[in-house]
Amino acid sequence: MVTTESFGARLRRAMDTRGPLCVGIDPHASLLAAWGLDDTPDGLERFSLTAVEALAGRIAVLKPQSAFYERFGSRGIAVLERTVAEARAAGALVLMDAKRGDIGSTMAAYAATYLDPASPLFSDAVTVSPYLGYGSLRPAVEAARESGCGIFALALTSNPEGAEVQHALRPDGTTVAGSVLGHLRAENAGERPMGSFGAVVGATLGDTIAAAGIDLDTGGPLLAPGIGAQGATPADLPVVFGAALPNVLPSVSRDVLRHGPDVTALTAAAARIVEDVRAVVEA
Numbered sequence: 621m622v623t624t625e626s627f628g629a630r631l632r633r634a635m636d637t638r639g640p641l642c643v644g645i646d647p648h649a650s651l652l653a654a655w656g657l658d659d660t661p662d663g664l665e666r667f668s669l670t671a672v673e674a675l676a677g678r679i680a681v682l683k684p685q686s687a688f689y690e691r692f693g694s695r696g697i698a699v700l701e702r703t704v705a706e707a708r709a710a711g712a713l714v715l716m717d718a719k720r721g722d723i724g725s726t727m728a729a730y731a732a733t734y735l736d737p738a739s740p741l742f743s744d745a746v747t748v749s750p751y752l753g754y755g756s757l758r759p760a761v762e763a764a765r766e767s768g769c770g771i772f773a774l775a776l777t778s779n780p781e782g783a784e785v786q787h788a789l790r791p792d793g794t795t796v797a798g799s800v801l802g803h804l805r806a807e808n809a810g811e812r813p814m815g816s817f818g819a820v821v822g823a824t825l826g827d828t829i830a831a832a833g834i835d836l837d838t839g840g841p842l843l844a845p846g847i848g849a850q851g852a853t854p855a856d857l858p859v860v861f862g863a864a865l866p867n868v869l870p871s872v873s874r875d876v877l878r879h880g881p882d883v884t885a886l887t888a889a890a891a892r893i894v895e896d897v898r899a900v901v902e903a
Protein backbone atom coordinates (compact mmCIF):
# COMPACT_ATOMS: atom_id res chain seq x y z
CA MET A 621 0.00 0.00 0.00
CA VAL A 622 1.43 3.40 -1.00
CA THR A 623 0.33 6.27 1.19
CA THR A 624 0.38 10.02 0.73
CA GLU A 625 0.49 10.57 4.49
CA SER A 626 4.00 10.79 5.90
CA PHE A 627 5.44 8.04 8.06
CA GLY A 628 5.88 10.52 10.92
CA ALA A 629 2.18 11.41 10.85
CA ARG A 630 1.14 7.75 10.69
CA LEU A 631 3.49 6.83 13.53
CA ARG A 632 2.31 9.73 15.71
CA ARG A 633 -1.30 8.57 15.32
CA ALA A 634 -0.39 4.93 16.03
CA MET A 635 1.55 5.92 19.17
CA ASP A 636 -1.32 8.12 20.38
CA THR A 637 -4.08 5.57 19.75
CA ARG A 638 -2.37 2.22 20.37
CA GLY A 639 0.27 3.42 22.81
CA PRO A 640 3.98 4.18 22.45
CA LEU A 641 5.44 0.71 21.98
CA CYS A 642 7.34 -1.21 19.34
CA VAL A 643 7.55 -4.97 19.83
CA GLY A 644 10.47 -6.71 18.18
CA ILE A 645 9.99 -10.07 16.47
CA ASP A 646 13.33 -11.71 17.21
CA PRO A 647 13.06 -15.47 16.67
CA HIS A 648 16.14 -16.52 18.65
CA ALA A 649 16.87 -20.25 18.46
CA SER A 650 16.39 -20.39 22.24
CA LEU A 651 12.91 -18.83 21.93
CA LEU A 652 11.91 -21.26 19.17
CA ALA A 653 12.89 -24.08 21.55
CA ALA A 654 11.04 -22.49 24.46
CA TRP A 655 7.91 -22.26 22.29
CA GLY A 656 8.25 -25.97 21.42
CA LEU A 657 9.16 -25.19 17.80
CA ASP A 658 11.87 -26.64 15.58
CA ASP A 659 14.82 -24.47 14.60
CA THR A 660 13.70 -24.61 10.96
CA PRO A 661 11.88 -22.34 8.49
CA ASP A 662 8.61 -24.01 9.52
CA GLY A 663 9.31 -23.20 13.18
CA LEU A 664 10.28 -19.66 12.20
CA GLU A 665 7.00 -19.23 10.33
CA ARG A 666 4.83 -20.51 13.18
CA PHE A 667 6.69 -18.26 15.64
CA SER A 668 6.36 -15.17 13.46
CA LEU A 669 2.71 -15.65 12.58
CA THR A 670 1.84 -16.28 16.23
CA ALA A 671 3.54 -13.02 17.19
CA VAL A 672 1.66 -11.22 14.42
CA GLU A 673 -1.66 -12.74 15.52
CA ALA A 674 -1.07 -11.64 19.12
CA LEU A 675 0.28 -8.17 18.46
CA ALA A 676 -0.37 -6.68 15.02
CA GLY A 677 -3.96 -5.64 15.71
CA ARG A 678 -3.04 -3.79 18.92
CA ILE A 679 0.56 -2.62 19.00
CA ALA A 680 1.72 0.51 17.16
CA VAL A 681 4.88 -0.92 15.58
CA LEU A 682 6.26 -4.40 14.99
CA LYS A 683 9.98 -4.71 14.31
CA PRO A 684 11.12 -7.96 12.71
CA GLN A 685 14.84 -8.47 13.21
CA SER A 686 16.10 -9.43 9.74
CA ALA A 687 19.15 -11.36 11.00
CA PHE A 688 16.99 -14.10 12.50
CA TYR A 689 15.33 -14.68 9.11
CA GLU A 690 18.46 -14.34 6.98
CA ARG A 691 20.11 -17.22 8.85
CA PHE A 692 17.62 -19.59 7.15
CA GLY A 693 18.51 -18.35 3.65
CA SER A 694 15.82 -17.96 0.99
CA ARG A 695 13.19 -19.83 3.01
CA GLY A 696 13.76 -17.48 5.93
CA ILE A 697 13.39 -14.46 3.67
CA ALA A 698 10.11 -15.89 2.37
CA VAL A 699 8.88 -16.09 5.97
CA LEU A 700 10.02 -12.52 6.55
CA GLU A 701 8.05 -11.35 3.49
CA ARG A 702 4.91 -13.03 4.80
CA THR A 703 5.45 -11.66 8.32
CA VAL A 704 5.76 -8.10 7.04
CA ALA A 705 2.72 -8.39 4.77
CA GLU A 706 0.48 -9.94 7.45
CA ALA A 707 1.55 -7.48 10.14
CA ARG A 708 0.82 -4.51 7.87
CA ALA A 709 -2.50 -6.01 6.76
CA ALA A 710 -3.51 -6.36 10.42
CA GLY A 711 -2.84 -2.67 11.03
CA ALA A 712 0.63 -2.47 12.56
CA LEU A 713 3.36 -0.27 11.18
CA VAL A 714 6.36 -2.43 10.31
CA LEU A 715 9.89 -1.28 11.05
CA MET A 716 12.40 -3.60 9.41
CA ASP A 717 15.41 -3.91 11.68
CA ALA A 718 18.12 -4.48 9.08
CA LYS A 719 20.64 -1.78 10.10
CA ARG A 720 21.79 -1.28 6.54
CA GLY A 721 24.59 1.13 5.70
CA ASP A 722 26.95 1.28 2.71
CA ILE A 723 28.29 3.61 0.06
CA GLY A 724 25.53 5.58 -1.61
CA SER A 725 25.25 3.46 -4.77
CA THR A 726 24.71 0.29 -2.74
CA MET A 727 22.52 2.14 -0.28
CA ALA A 728 20.18 2.80 -3.21
CA ALA A 729 19.72 -0.97 -3.58
CA TYR A 730 18.94 -1.32 0.13
CA ALA A 731 16.43 1.51 -0.21
CA ALA A 732 14.81 -0.32 -3.14
CA THR A 733 14.59 -3.47 -1.00
CA TYR A 734 12.78 -1.94 1.97
CA LEU A 735 11.27 1.37 0.84
CA ASP A 736 10.02 0.71 -2.69
CA PRO A 737 6.32 -0.27 -2.64
CA ALA A 738 7.01 -2.79 -5.43
CA SER A 739 9.43 -4.79 -3.27
CA PRO A 740 8.25 -7.96 -1.48
CA LEU A 741 10.01 -6.68 1.66
CA PHE A 742 8.42 -3.21 1.52
CA SER A 743 8.11 -1.89 5.07
CA ASP A 744 6.95 1.33 6.70
CA ALA A 745 10.48 2.10 7.88
CA VAL A 746 13.95 0.57 8.11
CA THR A 747 16.88 0.92 10.49
CA VAL A 748 20.07 2.25 8.88
CA SER A 749 23.64 2.86 9.98
CA PRO A 750 25.05 6.36 9.37
CA TYR A 751 28.59 5.31 10.23
CA LEU A 752 29.78 5.38 6.61
CA GLY A 753 28.96 9.08 6.82
CA TYR A 754 25.46 10.51 7.08
CA GLY A 755 25.53 11.58 3.42
CA SER A 756 25.76 7.92 2.32
CA LEU A 757 22.16 7.52 3.54
CA ARG A 758 20.83 10.05 1.00
CA PRO A 759 19.26 7.38 -1.32
CA ALA A 760 17.32 5.95 1.63
CA VAL A 761 16.19 9.39 2.75
CA GLU A 762 14.96 10.21 -0.77
CA ALA A 763 13.21 6.84 -1.19
CA ALA A 764 11.52 7.29 2.20
CA ARG A 765 10.24 10.74 1.24
CA GLU A 766 8.92 9.41 -2.07
CA SER A 767 7.03 6.45 -0.61
CA GLY A 768 5.79 8.01 2.65
CA CYS A 769 8.14 5.82 4.68
CA GLY A 770 10.69 6.48 7.40
CA ILE A 771 14.18 5.59 8.48
CA PHE A 772 15.71 5.16 11.92
CA ALA A 773 19.41 5.97 11.96
CA LEU A 774 21.62 4.50 14.68
CA ALA A 775 22.68 7.42 16.86
CA LEU A 776 23.33 6.23 20.44
CA THR A 777 22.93 2.47 20.53
CA SER A 778 21.93 0.46 23.58
CA ASN A 779 25.11 -1.67 23.72
CA PRO A 780 27.99 -0.56 25.97
CA GLU A 781 30.50 -0.68 23.08
CA GLY A 782 28.67 2.01 21.11
CA ALA A 783 30.03 4.97 23.07
CA GLU A 784 33.56 4.38 21.72
CA VAL A 785 32.39 5.56 18.29
CA GLN A 786 29.26 7.56 19.05
CA HIS A 787 30.65 9.77 21.84
CA ALA A 788 33.88 10.45 19.92
CA LEU A 789 34.56 14.16 19.56
CA ARG A 790 34.74 15.85 16.17
CA PRO A 791 37.21 18.67 15.45
CA ASP A 792 34.52 21.23 16.40
CA GLY A 793 34.11 19.62 19.85
CA THR A 794 30.67 18.09 19.16
CA THR A 795 30.07 14.35 19.34
CA VAL A 796 29.67 12.02 16.35
CA ALA A 797 26.20 11.05 17.61
CA GLY A 798 25.29 14.70 18.04
CA SER A 799 26.18 15.25 14.39
CA VAL A 800 23.91 12.35 13.28
CA LEU A 801 21.08 13.84 15.35
CA GLY A 802 21.73 17.24 13.79
CA HIS A 803 21.33 15.78 10.29
CA LEU A 804 18.05 14.14 11.31
CA ARG A 805 16.83 17.44 12.77
CA ALA A 806 17.42 19.06 9.39
CA GLU A 807 15.51 16.27 7.57
CA ASN A 808 12.54 16.71 9.92
CA ALA A 809 12.38 20.50 9.70
CA GLY A 810 8.80 21.65 9.11
CA GLU A 811 7.29 18.15 9.35
CA ARG A 812 4.24 18.10 11.63
CA PRO A 813 3.09 16.53 13.90
CA MET A 814 6.33 14.51 13.88
CA GLY A 815 9.13 13.96 11.39
CA SER A 816 9.70 10.72 9.50
CA PHE A 817 13.44 10.54 10.15
CA GLY A 818 14.06 8.81 13.44
CA ALA A 819 17.05 8.03 15.60
CA VAL A 820 17.89 4.91 17.60
CA VAL A 821 18.78 5.87 21.17
CA GLY A 822 19.17 3.12 23.77
CA ALA A 823 16.98 3.10 26.88
CA THR A 824 20.03 1.70 28.69
CA LEU A 825 22.10 4.88 28.54
CA GLY A 826 21.12 6.49 31.86
CA ASP A 827 22.28 10.10 32.23
CA THR A 828 25.19 9.79 29.79
CA ILE A 829 23.43 11.67 26.99
CA ALA A 830 22.61 14.68 29.13
CA ALA A 831 26.12 14.56 30.61
CA ALA A 832 27.61 14.72 27.10
CA GLY A 833 25.37 17.70 26.26
CA ILE A 834 23.72 15.89 23.33
CA ASP A 835 20.39 17.37 22.17
CA LEU A 836 17.82 14.64 21.45
CA ASP A 837 15.15 16.98 20.08
CA THR A 838 15.21 16.18 16.36
CA GLY A 839 11.49 16.63 15.69
CA GLY A 840 11.39 12.94 14.77
CA PRO A 841 10.78 9.68 16.62
CA LEU A 842 13.36 8.17 18.97
CA LEU A 843 13.38 4.37 18.92
CA ALA A 844 14.50 3.18 22.36
CA PRO A 845 15.60 -0.46 22.52
CA GLY A 846 17.05 -1.95 25.68
CA ILE A 847 14.01 -2.42 27.94
CA GLY A 848 13.71 -5.88 29.46
CA ALA A 849 16.47 -8.31 28.50
CA GLN A 850 19.13 -5.59 28.30
CA GLY A 851 18.27 -4.28 31.75
CA ALA A 852 16.44 -0.99 31.25
CA THR A 853 12.89 -0.35 32.49
CA PRO A 854 10.21 2.17 31.51
CA ALA A 855 11.10 4.10 34.68
CA ASP A 856 14.52 4.85 33.16
CA LEU A 857 13.06 6.72 30.18
CA PRO A 858 12.73 10.22 31.73
CA VAL A 859 16.38 10.23 32.80
CA VAL A 860 17.60 9.10 29.37
CA PHE A 861 15.33 11.28 27.23
CA GLY A 862 14.34 14.31 29.33
CA ALA A 863 12.23 16.77 27.34
CA ALA A 864 12.30 14.51 24.25
CA LEU A 865 10.13 11.90 26.03
CA PRO A 866 6.92 12.53 24.00
CA ASN A 867 8.61 11.31 20.81
CA VAL A 868 10.12 8.17 22.37
CA LEU A 869 9.05 4.79 20.99
CA PRO A 870 10.36 2.13 23.39
CA SER A 871 11.18 -1.20 21.76
CA VAL A 872 10.98 -4.57 23.51
CA SER A 873 11.61 -7.99 21.98
CA ARG A 874 12.59 -10.86 24.31
CA ASP A 875 10.71 -9.52 27.33
CA VAL A 876 7.43 -9.87 25.40
CA LEU A 877 8.30 -12.95 23.33
CA ARG A 878 9.23 -15.03 26.41
CA HIS A 879 5.50 -15.13 27.21
CA GLY A 880 4.70 -17.16 24.07
CA PRO A 881 3.51 -19.25 22.42
CA ASP A 882 0.20 -18.51 24.15
CA VAL A 883 -1.41 -15.72 22.11
CA THR A 884 -3.35 -14.28 25.05
CA ALA A 885 -0.24 -14.19 27.23
CA LEU A 886 1.76 -12.43 24.50
CA THR A 887 -0.95 -9.83 24.02
CA ALA A 888 -1.22 -9.26 27.77
CA ALA A 889 2.55 -8.91 28.22
CA ALA A 890 2.72 -6.22 25.55
CA ALA A 891 -0.33 -4.44 26.98
CA ARG A 892 1.32 -4.30 30.43
CA ILE A 893 4.40 -2.62 28.97
CA VAL A 894 2.23 -0.12 27.08
CA GLU A 895 0.57 0.82 30.38
CA ASP A 896 3.93 1.14 32.17
CA VAL A 897 5.30 3.37 29.40
CA ARG A 898 2.15 5.50 29.24
CA ALA A 899 2.30 6.05 33.01
CA VAL A 900 5.86 7.37 32.69
CA VAL A 901 5.27 9.51 29.59
CA GLU A 902 2.05 11.05 30.96
CA ALA A 903 3.36 11.65 34.51
Ligand SMILES: O=c1ccn([C@@H]2O[C@H](COP(=O)(O)O)[C@@H](O)[C@H]2O)c(=O)[nH]1
Nearest residue numbers: 644685777778779845849850872873874
Ligand atom coordinates in the same frame (compact mmCIF):
# COMPACT_ATOMS: atom_id res chain seq x y z
O1 LIG B 1 20.89 0.08 19.78
C1 LIG B 1 20.23 -0.90 19.45
C2 LIG B 1 19.68 -1.04 18.19
C3 LIG B 1 18.91 -2.13 17.91
N1 LIG B 1 18.68 -3.09 18.85
C4 LIG B 1 17.83 -4.23 18.46
O2 LIG B 1 16.65 -4.24 19.26
C5 LIG B 1 16.34 -5.57 19.67
C6 LIG B 1 16.44 -5.67 21.18
O3 LIG B 1 16.00 -6.93 21.61
P1 LIG B 1 15.71 -7.23 23.16
O4 LIG B 1 15.37 -8.68 23.17
O5 LIG B 1 14.53 -6.37 23.59
O6 LIG B 1 16.95 -6.92 23.92
C7 LIG B 1 17.28 -6.49 18.90
O7 LIG B 1 16.68 -6.85 17.69
C8 LIG B 1 18.48 -5.60 18.63
O8 LIG B 1 19.17 -5.97 17.46
C9 LIG B 1 19.20 -2.95 20.09
O9 LIG B 1 19.01 -3.80 20.98
N2 LIG B 1 19.96 -1.87 20.36
